[in-house]
Amino acid sequence: MNRNSIIAKVFEMNPIVALVTFSALASAILALPTNSSVDATCTVTSYDDVASAVSSCTTLTISGITVPAGETLNLNLKSGTSLTLSGTIKFGYSEWKGPLVTIKGSKVTVTGASGFKFDGDGAKYWDGQGDKGKVKPKFVRVQTTGGSVLKGINLLNCPHQCVSINSADSTTLQNWNLDVSAGDKDDLGHNTDGFDISSSTNINIQTATVKNQDDCVAINQGSNIYISGLTCSGGHGLSLSVGQNSGSDNTVNNVTFIDSSVSNSRNGIHVKTHTDGGTGYIKNVVYKNIQMSGITRYIINVQEDYAGGSSTGNPKANIPITGLDISGITATTSGSDCIPVYILCASGGCSSWTWGSISYSGSAKANSCTNYTPSGFSCK
Template identity: 55%
Template sequence: MFSVKLVTLIAAALAAASAFPTNETLDVGASCTITSFGQVSSVLSSCTNIVISGLSVPAGKTLELTLKSGSTVTFQGKTVFGVAHWGGPLIQISGSKITVKGASGHVLDGQGAQYWDGKGDLGATKPKFLRIKATGGSVLSGLHILNCPRQCVSLNRCDHVTLDGFNIDVSAGDKNKLGHNTDGFDISSSHDVVISNSVVKNQDDCVAVNKAHYVTLSKLQCSGGHGLSLSVGMSKTSKEDNTVSDVHFSDCTVSNSDNGIHIKTHSDGGPGVINNVSYENIKLSGIANYGVNIEQDYEKGKPTGIPKANIPITGLSITGVSGSMTGKNSKAVFILCADGGCRNWSWDVKISGAHEGNNCTKQPSNVEC
């Protein structure tokens, strides 16, 4: 299922991570420790082993970490971001062969409760939290992200990057259903990415893949949101911008969420393709709407009921998917394909407890529904 290229990437990343210091005594001089926002520029220009300790970031400002090749950044204590209604991101990290990690007890606090209005992107302007633009075998590990105002971690133009051991906690947004559009991981314009051993508690997609190649996602624990998702086809001009290929989810759990697996293509976008995507050993529990939901009918962000084959879904493998539903209108499986839009699938889905029967249209003939 996994390419030699991906296996090599994972092995290299884990070997590199094992070489990082694991103790909390950091051999970094005071001149390479950032404790006030005004120090950021000078420290980044002169240091490659950097500590960010107890930092307050002013409202409306990005903590811009453009790192020298091979740099290491360690977050200590509480990094808190002032409140302002703007687009963000609150942090942007970029560089080649970089290491970014969190010391024991650290937290990156976006103060989401100061923004949430129950309307998400349609309400007051809220900043995205963390944008990553990293390459060259970079490893980001052990980050604790708390209360994102909106989308939490965006990977954009990443190349050979590993994220491991993230804890994304936006569960406070469940109160009065105020948190919306708090995606855990969004992946676009990236390739050779590994995300593993991470926890996401939020109110939107645990993972949303928009445009990517050679991505491995494993041992994720997702709760409260919309599940493990692909959302493909929003560009109206470029087939390349509407392509997801060689993306593999494995050994993940999705609990107390609206959906387990959600694949949607945008019928108002340009041509594209979803090819060689797999979901393997995915455990579901407490799913309210759909266990597996695959639709080729999204326009302007909403399903229309009229599917189009502008973005065919081929080589899809959904195997070893099991679990239970709870919602009063729940369906274990909902598939809406266009003529010729869905081909060459593998299928092994066993989901119980749905209150309504499955509903499938023009799925491949071997897909039981």
């Protein structure tokens, strides 16, 4: 029996029941959301709609919103979500620690559309005192996992640290642009780190640009970190800063910086360990094919003597550095105060380093190597 025969049979048996049934069905169909209403729910143009969209949509767009002062744009995404950011996302002014944005989720893709940016309005915070003075919010915290990809993200005028990659795993950041160059005016921007990495594994940063007044990248704790195609300007270079936490988990292992450039910066490469924190180690770190220009203080600087945020001249081996391989370095210096290579190791604190193909030009002071000279390098 076909569909028309069934309908005819129902009307023949009880026409009233049939009419009521079909009327109810039609009403139910009309009550269902259309494709356009679903799309509208998942396209967010007001901060008030973010939480519901993030919790219900796996394909969504957030465009041109303003986040209220003192609040975080929480992008706690469902697994597998594809998020597009468009327009300019702004933040109300408030003196607090932040972060202004958090991005979480497993197997997520976050894409900045052409012209997109997070605008941190940093000039309202910058006072030349960085970590001190006004309380300044950190900007973006990344805590994604599972092969997530975050690409095409632009950050303008970070009030404080730009990107904190914390407790993340298996995450790739592609084509990020962090522009804090306005903080150069009157030397007001300070502690505007580009990428800070801690407690994270399997992190890949590709083809990013950082213009700031502090470390371009600072790795505090993590493993299996690969950074390539980085362009850094105005800051403190490609850094490891390890040992600030109490305990024994101050560890950095299997890190590569490759095919990158550093210009107009205090340091090119900076590896520092902290004597007033806990214990741990730095192992298997590679810097390869790094071009530098306009370096004012150190081309390569390795120190095991930091405490209270600065060099003390008293190195300690609580964070031994093993397997630091550096090659393919070309640099020019700016000014006469630059020390091309400065190594200050504790007794027994450094071992199994291999360096090669390191060249520089410009006026500079003599190299300095204390308690260790790498294989393949002459400190003279």
